[in-house]
Amino acid sequence: MSNKIIILSGDPNSINSEIIYKSWKRLNMDQKKKIFLISNFELLKQQFSILRYSIKLIKIKNIDDKIITNNLKILDIPLKFDDPFKVSFKTSSIFIKKALNLAHDLALKGDVKGIINCPINKKLLKKKNYGITEYLAAKCKIKNSSEVMLIKSKNFSVLPITTHINLKDVSRKINLKKIIKKILTFNSWFKLNYKRYPRIGVLGLNPHNAELVKSSEESKIIVPSIKKLQKKGLKITGPLVSDTVFINEYRKYDVIVGMYHDQVLTPFKTIFKFDAINITLGIKYLRLSPDHGVAENIMRKKVADHTSLSRCINFLEKYQ
Secondary structure: OOOOEEEEOOOOOOOHHHHHHHHHOOOOHHHHHHEEEEEOHHHHHHHHHHHOOOOOEEEEOOOOOOOOOOOEEEEEOOOOOOOOOOOOHHHHHHHHHHHHHHHHHHHHOOOOOEEEEOOOOHHHHOOOOOOHHHHHHHHOOOOOOOOEEEEEOOOOEEEEOOOOOOHHHHHHHOOHHHHHHHHHHHHHHHHHHHOOOOEEEEEOOOHHHHHHOOOOHHHHHHHHHHHHHHHOOOEEEEEEOOOOOOOOHHHHOOEEEEOOHHHHHHHHHHHHOOOOEEEEEOOOOOEEEEOOOOOHHHOOOOOOOOHHHHHHHHHHHHOO
């Protein structure tokens, strides 16, 4: 496998140039040679100038070109702007989609270890309840909902069955097949990379698991899913009660599976803060991103935490 790492600079109106700079400055020379950044050369140059950051940039046309340099290599995507930190929504949307499509094409060639996208405002994708996980799954023609959003710290992860949908829609969007497919995707990935079966805990959907009454989602969907997976040999337990599991019980598991996004991400981020990464499993390549948003409220203030992006780079570099 190639050791090349593709990073997308992500949303222009963000803290991304700051976390890219802070992460880059902490890399050694060998690591820097592996990284290719999909961005707009002039945008990054001007943002670094405003922030008074000094990094040597070099514009390249192809990651296969034999360029021996420790400078930050930029695969240039066209972008028109007047203020580098106030790029229009329409222009940003076109830029983001072109960058994602290029990263997707490069990853499919098998010449890179994987791609990392810096934070992106999901509204730029112009589709309701749609994030980067869903965008790349669609690009990879994944139609059976087997793709997985995994939020991972060093020794613990969380996995939401549904991702970017409204709470009122969660109940009708979870079903036995979806739960089984996503957990099997994670189980196969974990076993391949860690050489053992993961310990999986599954949360119920309702407070107190709706006391497991017959009409509840727990009784009709979640418990049958767990039983079927147990028959397949998985080390899986549940349904666990979500209001207490993150006090101490989560430590018994490699992953906690929740039914919706904030059910697992809110407690996870409370515990691990920026010491985590977002991984998309079940598509045709490995995709990672920092586990935080664009943070426009602190843009240009030079106080952004680069930890999550640095974790993404280190994880992908060591990935087999």
